[in-house]
Amino acid sequence: MTIRIATRRSPLAKWQANHVADRLRTNEPGVDVKLHELVTRGDRILEVPLAQVGGKGLFVKEIEDALLAKDAEIAVHSMKDLPALLAEGLVLAAVPEREDPRDALCSPKHKTLAALPKGAKVGTSSLRRGAQLKALRPDLQIEVIRGNVETRLRKASEGLDAVVLAYAGLRRLGLGAHATYVFPPEEMLPAVAQGALALEARADDAATLKRLARLEDPATRIRVEAERGFLARIEGGCQVPIAGHATLEDGEVVMRALVASLDGTRVIRGERRGSHADARKLGVAVAEELLSKGADEILRETEGKGTALSAPKR
Known part of the structure; x- marks a missing residue:
């Protein structure tokens, strides 16, 4: 067969x-x-x-x-x-089993986010990464890059100061050494199910x-169920900067999530913890929490805008 x-x-x-x-x-x-x-x-x-x-x-x-x-x-x-x-x-x-879900900065010249010069050009294809980068460093110029991992890595030294990629993809392709800084989730919350x-x-x-x-892998399934429960409730067909990341801590699922405006000026965060058996319900509950805090307003405002990132470079 x-x-x-x-x-x-x-x-x-x-x-x-x-x-x-x-x-x-x-x-x-x-x-x-x-x-x-x-x-x-x-x-x-x-x-x-x-x-x-x-x-x-x-x-x-x-x-x-x-x-x-x-x-x-x-x-x-x-x-x-x-x-x-x-x-x-x-x-x-x-x-x-999941690979490392974090995001990685690749910058041959400047190495870390803090070391990037004022107004530095950072490439990403992700609204989520772009919004969180702008929240951390409003001075940055975020530009769209597309293509496979190797193509995007090249752009880190061809007109851009840095690119941000999924650390999991770099590691899987044996390119982990190109990651000069790996964002802790507290600084940049990963995408739903990133690395899985x-x-x-x-x-x-x-x-x-x-x-x-x-x-x-049962542990990965539990985490992904929580994150996808959040996604199912929050997305609503809109293309907006959202992030959701679940961990297993002290016998419980801890679900953290955010919804951000495209320019990163508004970031609404939520966190809940609960039993493994209720992982998906937990994700939905975090989504409801964010909506109650005003995420629904961001969703409505963002729908139809597409992206706040610069046009891709030919």
């Missing part, structure tokens, strides 16, 4: 898919695992910010379509790309679901 894994063609996406393939081969020596590589809408649209073309789901639809068409048995995604609601007929079959992988399968494919169950 051949197991086909649907994946994007980027180096990071293929690393993730190959990592899952290796885990499957370890569990079942001799099993035939192949990658089914696809180009998603998010991969094709490189000249405009993600938020202006739909944000969540841009890197997912074509891969989910391959599953539903039975061109593949498994889909491997970066969990943070996965919308709060999956396509009908598909399930989140397994959540493997999503293994998706058809709900009626019992054999694949059983196979993937062996790759599940």
Whole structure:
């Protein structure tokens, strides 16, 4: 039997898919695992910010379509790309152990955020990172950068003073040394499910679901459930700077989240703790807390604005 894994063609996406393939081969020596590589809408649209073309789901639809068409048995995604609601007929079959969820500054010349000169140009494709950077350093010029990890790293020394990327992606590609400063979550709250992988399968494919169950990491699943509960309640279809990060502390889930204005001048934060069994409800409760503090106003104001970041550089 051949197991086909649907994946994007980027180096990071293929690393993730190959990592899952290796885990499957370890569990079942001799099993035939192949990658089914696809180009998603998010991969094709490189000249405009993600938020202006739909944000969540841009890197997912074509891969989910391959599953539903039975061109593949498994889909491997970066969990943070996965919308709060999956396509009908598909399930989140397994959540493997999470990589470091923090964000990393890459600046060959200046090294740290504090060392960046006044008015420094910092590249990111994320409204969340841009807003939190502006909140920390209002003087910074935030510019949109697109492309794979290696392309964005090059831009840190080609016209920009620094770029900010997910530390998990750098580590997975063996590029962790390019991170000159790693933001603690207290300084820059990570994206929902950043550093986690999503293994998706058809709900009626019992054999694949059983196979993937062996790759599940319960602790990561609990954290992701809290974060995605927050996402499902707060997002509302808007493309806005939101962040959600759950940890397991003293036998409880601690969920921290924020909603920010595009320019970082308003940042509304919330925190709750509760039982592992109520992780998803906890995420929803934090979302409700933020909405009660005025996050709904930011959501309404931001809808339709797209992005406050500068246009991407050709």
